[in-house]
Amino acid sequence: MLEMLSDQYVSHETEMSPTQFVLGDFVFSLPENTPATSLSRKYDGGWVVIDLLxxxxxxQQTGRALDERVIKCEWFREAGQDNIEKLVKLRDGKKPLALVRGDGTLLGQWTLTGFDVDESWLYHEAKSMKQGVTINLREFANKPLEQKKQGGSTE
Structure with missing residues (x-):
């Protein structure tokens, strides 16, 4: 599945790709009316503070927490509503998703921990002209199930 998405949406060396990211089967791209406007990343250093009397x-170094990503989008009219429904389907899939940058770089597996939608410029029938969407992702670092079943080492 990933190879099919890569061939379809990822640029080759000689051309610039209009694709920003692919999350699972959801494409962030201006031509598809699904552009991302920003990406923020959160990295943990693995240090905890221990209070002493x-x-x-x-x-103390305890190991790092899972990385987090936040993708923000601004979508418009019915296309934006359709994009929100696609995100709901991704969420309902209840599985980790590959995140691939537009140049084909695999950024790992991520879980969709949630997303917020802020609808504005409401008009008749309470439809919105603009949807601000904030998508929260968390790194998925579980060991492969095959290794757990075989009792093999992951190192």
Missing amino acids: NELPCQ
Whole structure:
């Protein structure tokens, strides 16, 4: 499935791709009326603070938390509503999704932890002209199931 998406949406060396990202089978792209307007990333250093009685707290390295990504989008009219329904279907799939950058770089597996929709410029029948969408992703780092079943080492 990933190879099919890569061939269809990812640019080759000589051309610029209009595709920004592909999340599962959802394409972020201006020509498809699904552009992303920003991407933020959150990285954890793995340090926790331990409070001590009558002393300054100390820090301990416990291992990093999962990385997070936030993709923000602004979509318009009925196309935006359709995009929101596609995101609902991705969420309802209840499985990790590959995130691929437009140049074909696989950015790993991610879970869709949720998304917020802010609809504005309402007109008749409470339809909105503009939908601001914030998509929250968390790194999926589970060990492959095959390794767990075989009892094999993951190192």
